Amino acid sequence: MLRPGGADLTIAGGVREFGRATPDVIAVRDGDRELKYGALDERSSRIACALLAHGFSYGDRVALLCGNRLEYPEIAAGIAKAGLVLVPVNPRLTAPEVDFILGHSGARALIVDPALAGAVPDGFPGRVVHLGPEYEAWLGTARSVDPWIAVDERDPFCIAYTAGTTGDPKGVLVSHRSRSLTFYATALEWGIGPGRRTIAVAPMYHGAGFAFAYAAVYCGATVSMLRSFQPDALLDMIQRDGAQSVFLVPTHAQVIRSFFEKVPAAPTLDTLYFNAAALPKVLKEWVFEAFPGVGVHELYGSTEAGVITNLRPPDARRKAGTVGHPWFGTQVRVVGPDGAPVGPGQPGELYSRSPYLMNGYHENPAATAACTTGDGFLTSGDIVIRDEEGFISIVDRVKDVIITGGVNVYPRDVEEVLLTHPAVAECAVVGEPDERWGERVVAYYVGRSPVDAGDLEGFLRSRLAGFKVPKQYRTVAALPRNAAGKILKRELRSTP
Structure with a gap:
């Protein structure tokens, strides 16, 4: 009997689809290296087969310790094809911090950039594969056939560790369904799709950085890897690769503003979208002037909740200081200290419910229960005000008041x-x-x-x-x- 809705969503889906549909289109650029969709599909299948041949089984965890580089999308897709779970690791962490993540997640393997080998903890019992010749040899001995492991779309594709601003590392369980739907909505909202070009500016080990860079290969676009953020390097890459939609955080805009007296023209750029922190009004006004004619979006969300709201270009100036309305498929609730909804103009804590929400915190049911409600809403931990038109303004973090x-x-x-x-x-x-x-x-x-x-x-x-x-x-x-x-x-x- 066929199940309504067809096959489950998986983050490997787009790589498979465009590997067949547009095998000769460039999926990833990294300096002078390029990876086409056909090769991306094949190499990710080799990764899956290599992991399965090593004895991994459904749900096992594989950690990845590297910055933005060509291999990131193929490794993520390969882990998904094998039915395994990605554990992205911040390359700025020390060996003891990496050790905690590997141990808490239960990672059985670690793929690592050789430049970061010093962050690999002594005594890690799992398999370690170094990018470069060792990694290429590992792929070369593996089968290139897609194993097509059946994946439940509600199972996690990754455990993303976030200290947020509290300092307590927690593993956020993010499902295939959550991120697949995010990718499709990203294509609809910010134009990440076939024939389009974008840049991985934010680090891919972070939730937003991964979501908006990997969305490109999921939706048939081309993504260029910016290995480290330098304002002149970013503007050069936008011009060289013809980038059209680019995701930034406010800090990027601040640094660009400080670096350039006048920002060089970027004729192909038509969309900028900001996230991670509030974009101050004075900085946002500068963005309008520095990138004339570019549609500016300001979105709001978290690793746990995904995208919650978006302020779109038609309202960007009129409603500067807000983060817009709830995003596709998202409900929000603004409540006072007593848990009762507050009216327009009144501050309250923001909760959201959507298909993008996390599954919970890995092995931390108390933390999961503390931030969720019985009817499926997740707190943002932020105090907000919703105006008469429904636009939401972030007042502050609850703990920062x-x-x-x-x-x-x-x-x-x-x-x-x-x-x-x-x-x-x-x-x-x-x-x-x-x-x-x-x-x-x-x-x-x-x-x-x-x-x-x-x-x-x-x-x-x-x-x-x-x-x-x-x-x-x-x-x-x-x-x-x-x-x-x-x-x-x-x-x-x-x-x-």
Whole structure:
């Protein structure tokens, strides 16, 4: 009996489809290396067969420790074809941190860039394969026939470890169905499909970086690998490869702004989409001016929830400061401290329900239960406000709200104003312990030019209520960030 809906979705699906339909179209570019769809399909089948020949069985975990490079998509597709689970590892981690991920995930094999061999923990009991000659020899001895292992689309294709901004590593179980649907929606929303070209700018070991780079090979487009972010290298790659849709995080835009007096023209570029952190209004206005005629999207989501909202180009200026409406197939709920829904204009915690949600945290049912509801909603951990038209604004992280003298201060309110000062390039506002007020408001900032704390205070006092004005201003050379570009406020709070 045929099951309604046909075959299960799997992240290897697009590679298989375009390996047959357009075998001679370039799928991946990496410097002077190119990989066509036919070769991508064949090489990923070899990876699958090599792993199965080594005795791996359905659901076993395979870790991948490398940056953005040509092999990333073929390895991900090969692991999926074998019915195994990918464990992407941040190449910036130390050996003890990698050891935790390998142990917690139960990874039985590790594929690693030789340049990162020092991060491989001593005593790892699984198979280690180094990219380069060893990897090529490994593939060369494997069968090139697709094993077609049956995969349940609701099973995880990966365990993505995220410390977020809390510092506690948790393994996010992301299903084939979740990411496959994300890829299709990405093609619809940002034009990632046959005949289109994009660039893997954000690191692929991170949830968003993987989703928006791998979407290209899933949907028949071409993706160019940017191994490390340099603003001039990115603009050169956009021009050289004719990129049309590019995903960035706000930090990328900030660095480009600092690097170029005038951004070189990018005639093929028609779509930019931003994620990972709020795009400050002043920076967003600069993006409009630096990339004239380019449609700018601002989306919001997480590894756990996938994409939750998107602010589309027609409303990008009119509703700057918001992250738009719920994305395809997504329901949101905004609730107050008592769990009851709040009305327009009222702050509340955002929950979402969609086909993109994680399956839960690997071997951490308590953490999963703490962030989900009985009817299938997942908390974002963010305080938001929804206006009368349904546009959502991120006010702040629940844990970052500052309570000073019994009054709530939302750091982003202060940051948005502070960023309009011409001497401030970047900033972050945090709460620190205070004997009198409980918490005091403290601003950390990266200067564009020298400025006195008294000048900053006077600037803010004319624009903000007195209780929101920081009690201290601290200059830093750079703000600490995680792989997604999110500011690690916990590290600022611990700064002496």
